[in-house]
Amino acid sequence: EAQVTQNPRYLITVTGKKLTVTCSQNMNHEYMSWYRQDPGLGLRQIYYSMNVEVTDKGDVPEGYKVSRKEKRNFPLILESPSPNQTSLYFCASSFRTAPRNEQYFGPGTRLTVT
Amino acid sequence: AQTVTQSQPEMSVQEAETVTLSCTYDTSENNYYLFWYKQPPSRQMILVIRQEAYKQQNATENRFSVNFQKAAKSFSLKISDSQLGDTAMYFCAFTSPNAGGTSYGKLTFGQGTILTVHP
Numbered sequence: 001e002a003q004v005t006q007n008p009r010y011l012i013t014v015t016g017k018k019l020t021v022t023c024s025q026n027m028n029h030e031y032m033s034w035y036r037q038d039p040g041l042g043l044r045q046i047y048y049s050m051n052v053e054v055t056d057k058g059d060v061p062e063g064y065k066v067s068r069k070e071k072r073n074f075p076l077i078l079e080s081p082s083p084n085q086t087s088l089y090f091c092a093s094s095f096r097t098a099p100r101n102e103q104y105f106g107p108g109t110r111l112t113v114t
Numbered sequence: 115a116q117t118v119t120q121s122q123p124e125m126s127v128q129e130a131e132t133v134t135l136s137c138t139y140d141t142s143e144n145n146y147y148l149f150w151y152k153q154p155p156s157r158q159m160i161l162v163i164r165q166e167a168y169k170q171q172n173a174t175e176n177r178f179s180v181n182f183q184k185a186a187k188s189f190s191l192k193i194s195d196s197q198l199g200d201t202a203m204y205f206c207a208f209t210s211p212n213a214g215g216t217s218y219g220k221l222t223f224g225q226g227t228i229l230t231v232h233p
Contacts, residue, residue: 031219042118042205042223050219058220090159094219103221105159 002027006091006106013081014114021076021109023091029104030096032074036060037088037108046089049074050096081113116141118208120224127196128232134181135191135227137206146210148182148189149221153203162204165189196231203228 004025013019025032033048035058045058049068063085065077074093078085091106117140127133139148150162165173165182172180177197181190193200206224 033219035221035223040123040225042120042225043207043221044223045220048219088157092159092221096219102161102164103219108157108159110157 002104004091004093004104004106006089006109008109009107010110012112012114015082016080018077018079019081019111020078021089021091021111023074023076023093023106024072025074025091025093025104026072027093027104028071029093030071031103032068032091032093033058033103034064034066034074034076035090035092037090043090046076078111081111083113085111086113087111116143116146116208116210116222118206118222118224120206120227122227123225124228124230126230126232127193129196129198131196132192132194133196133229135193135204135206135229137189137191137224139187139189139206139208139222141187141208141210143210146208148180149207149209150178150180150189150191151205151207151223152200153205153226154199154201159205163191193229198231198233201229201231 007022030051034046035043037043044060047066049055089109092103094103119138146167148165152160152162163175177194179192203226207221
């Protein structure tokens with residue numbers, strides 16, 4: 001089944017404790033991105049990657065890092081999480097000819113930073 | 115920069131009736147795509163319908179249709195014969211194939227509209 005998986009689905013952590021949210025897709029998509037969803041703001045892009053070893057900042061990259069060492073994986077790293085990073089996070093992927101091709105979203109990760 | 119605005123934070127409708135969700139956008143691009151996504155309580159993002167700006171014909175998908183007014187930069191979603199399963203947050207989104215740099219492939223979302231279908 002074609003899908004985007006994220007782990008964990010739920011995470012509660014404390015300020016400053018490094019964490020990684022994994023994202024994996026099995027559709028051989030070149031393009032992957034991370035979004036955060038906050039009430040009243042919709043979804044905003046954090047980082048994106050057009051292919052292996054090619055990443056760039058989106059609209060709200062502060063406090064986040066990403067890497068793309070393999071085509072299928074695109075982890076999101078919070079090296080020192082803060083409460084303002086409490087949010088719902090989505091990973092998405094598509095073929096590089098986006099937007100002609102549909103972007104597939106993962107199930108979301110609910111992160112709470114206390 | 116592109117912006118997408120959904121001015122209705124919440125809407126409600128009776129089962130079997132029709133409801134229209136509003137969306138306006140701003141862009142200087144001539145070629146772009148518009149989408150409506152549904153997010154049910156499970157939080158999964160589900161593509162409902164897509165409209166290509168160069169197509170004059172409004173897109174339809176079963177009970178879902180859009181009213182695309184390019185000159186007015188308006189893109190509303192009409193849900194006919196509303197069902198309880200339509201209860202969800204709905205997001206309008208924009209992207210442009212001509213956008214370069216940090217806008218490549220990016221979906222710009224509106225704030226969302228919570229739709230509740232009452233029995």
